[in-house]
Amino acid sequence: MTAARAGDAAIVIDQATGQVITDVNADQPNHPASLAKMMTLYITFQQLQTGKLKVDQSLPVSAWAASKAPTKLGLRAGQNITVLDCILGMITKSANDAATVAAEGIGGSEDGFADMMNAQATRLGMTHTHFANASGLPDPTDTTTARDMVTLAMALYHDFPQYTQYFATKEFVFRGRLVRGHNNLMNHYPGMDGLKTGFTNVAGYNLASTAERDGHRLFGVVLAGRTAGIRDRLMARLLDDGFQNRETPAVLVAAAGRDSNGTARRLLAALSPISSAEAETVSLSPAPAPRCHHCRKRKRAAPVAHTGCTARKKGAACPQPVMAKRKASQDDE
Numbered sequence: 407m408t409a410a411r412a413g414d415a416a417i418v419i420d421q422a423t424g425q426v427i428t429d430v431n432a433d434q435p436n437h438p439a440s441l442a443k444m445m446t447l448y449i450t451f452q453q454l455q456t457g458k459l460k461v462d463q464s465l466p467v468s469a470w471a472a473s474k475a476p477t478k479l480g481l482r483a484g485q486n487i488t489v490l491d492c493i494l495g496m497i498t499k500s501a502n503d504a505a506t507v508a509a510e511g512i513g514g515s516e517d518g519f520a521d522m523m524n525a526q527a528t529r530l531g532m533t534h535t536h537f538a539n540a541s542g543l544p545d546p547t548d549t550t551t552a553r554d555m556v557t558l559a560m561a562l563y564h565d566f567p568q569y570t571q572y573f574a575t576k577e578f579v580f581r582g583r584l585v586r587g588h589n590n591l592m593n594h595y596p597g598m599d600g601l602k603t604g605f606t607n608v609a610g611y612n613l614a615s616t617a618e619r620d621g622h623r624l625f626g627v628v629l630a631g632r633t634a635g636i637r638d639r640l641m642a643r644l645l646d647d648g649f650q651n652r653e654t655p656a657v658l659v660a661a662a663g664r665d666s667n668g669t670a671r672r673l674l675a676a677l678s679p680i681s682s683a684e685a686e687t688v689s690l691s692p693a694p695a696p697r698c699h700h701c702r703k704r705k706r707a708a709p710v711a712h713t714g715c716t717a718r719k720k721g722a723a724c725p726q727p728v729m730a731k732r733k734a735s736q737d738d739e
Contacts, residue, residue, distance in 0.1 A: 410435040410549035412610045412630040414663025416640065417552040418648040421560060421616075421623040427648045428626075430659040432553040435534060436629040439604030439612050440500040441550070442542030444558050445523045447496060450489065450508050451566040452526075459512070461490040470516065471506035475543060477588075478503040479580060494578045498587035500603060502541040509540035516540055527554070530561050544606050552627040559601050559614045559625050573600025573616075591615065591638040595645065603634075610664045611637040617645050624648045632664045 415431040426432075453459040464486040472483045479495045481487060481503045487495075489511075495504035506516055513519030516539055523537040532554035538545035563570050576593065577586045588603045597617040604612035611631035617624055626644050631637025640662040647654045 409546075410437045412437060412608060412664055414631075414659050415552040415629040416627065416644060416654070416659045417556050418624055418626040418644045418654070419556055419560065420648070420651075421563070421625060427624075427651065428644055428654045428659075429553075430654075430656045432556075433534065433551050435549045435551060436612075437544070437548055437606065437609035438535070438537070438542050438550040438555065439606045439609035440542040441555050441558075441602055441604045441612050441614055441627075442523075442537050442540070442548070443496045443500065443505050443604075444555070444562060444602050444614065445526065445537060446505050446508060446519075446540045447493065447572075448558065448562055448566075449512060449519070449522055449526060450493060451562070451569045453512055454489070454569065455566065459489050461488070461493075463489050465489060465492065465507050465511040467503070467507055468510055471503050471510060474502035474506050474541065477501060479585070481507065491578075491580055493572055494575055495580065495585065497572055497575055497602065498578060498589075499585050500588060502543055505541040506539075527558075530557055532557055542604060542606070544608050552629050555612075555614055555627045555629070556625050559616060559627065562601070563616065563623075563625075570600065573602070588634075589613075590634070591641060595642055598645075605634070613637050613641050615641050615645065617649075619649055622649065628659075628662070630663050632662060636662045 413431060413434055413436060415434050415436055416428060417426065417430070417432040418428040419426050450459065454461065465488070467481045467483055467485040467487060469483040472481050477499050479487075479491075479499065479501045487504065487507055489508070492504040492508045495501035496508070509516045509519035513522050519540050520537050523540070524535075527535045527537065532550070535550040535554040536547055538548045542548070562573075574592070575587065576589070577584055579585070591613070592598045592600070595615075595617060597619045598615055599618065600616050601614040609630065611634050613628045613631070615626050624645055626641055626648065628637050628641050628644070631640065640658060643658060644654050
C-alpha cells in the first residue's frame with residue numbers, strides 16, 4: 407500500500423444516484439486522523455444491531471484506554487462507561503479513550519479490533535484503507551483516501567439508519583459536565599446533520615459531512631485542510647455546489663490544502679469567497695495579530711475575528727482571544 411501523506415483531497419457524492427459531483431485527488435493516500443472513528447462506530451453499531459452490545463451496557467476502562475492522548479473524556483483505569491457514552495464521546499469530543507474502551511470491549515484488545523476494522527473495510531470496498539487503531543491517533547501504517555472515507559460515511563447511513571441520529575449530537579452531559587462537540591460547521595450549515603471531524607499534525611484537518619435539502623442528501627469528505635476554519639468553508643462550498651449539481655473547481659480544494667501555494671490562494675480569492683459557513687473567521691493569508699499595549703506582547707492569532715485591544719481599567723485582563731498551543735501528533739478534533 408502506498409505511503410500516506412497529507413495532501414489536499416475532496417469528494418462529494420449524491421446519495422440517491424451515486425453520482426460523484428466533485429472528485430479532487432480522491433484516491434490519493436492520506437492519513438485518516440479521527441475519521442477512523444467512523445469505522446469504530448460502524449462496528450459498534452453492528453454489535454448493537456445484532457444484540458451483542460446494548461447502549462446502556464457498561465464497559466471497563468483499561469489502563470491502556472485511560473493513557474490515550476487527548477482529546478479524551480478523562481477516563482481513569484478501573485472505571486466503567488456505557489456504550490452510549492462511548493458513542494457520544496467519539497462523535498462530539500472525538501474522545502480517544504472512549505474509542506479505545508469500545509474497541510477493547512468488542513475486540514478484546516485494540517489490535518484485535520483493528521483487525522476487525524480492516525476486515526470490514528475490505529467488505530465495504532475500501533481498497534486503499536488500513537487502520538492501525540480505533541482512534542486514528544498517528545501511526546505510520548494508517549492510510550485512507552477521500553473516496554474510501556465517503557464510502558464509509560454512506561455505509562453508516564445506509565446500514566444503520568436507526569443510529570445515525572447520534573451523528574447530529576452537538577453536546578451531551580457526561581458525569582455532570584457538558585461535553586461540546588468539535589463539528590462547528592454543523593451549527594451553521596443548513597441541513598447538515600453529521601458526521602465527523604479529525605485532526606492530527608501529520609494529517610491536517612479532515613472532515614466527513616452529510617447534509618440534506620428537500621429530501622436530497624449529499625455526502626462529502628475533505629482531507630488535509632490547512633486550518634479547521636478553511637476546511638469548514640471548503641466543505642460548505644462543496645456542498646453548495648453539490649446541491650446545484652455543479653462541480654467545485656479543483657483550485658479551491660488545492661487552496662484549502664496544507665500544501666497550497668500562493669497562486670492557488672489568490673485564485674481561490676478571485677473565484678469566489680466561501681461564505682456559506684461561519685464556524686470560524688479565518689483569513690486565507692492571515693496577517694500577524696496586533697500587539698496589545700497592555701500585555702506588551704504579540705498575541706497568537708485565534709480563529710475568530712480580532713477586534714483589537716481597547717482602553718480599560720488598570721489591572722483588567724487582556725480581552726484578546728489566545729489559542730492554546732497544540733500538542734504534537736495528538737488528535738484534538
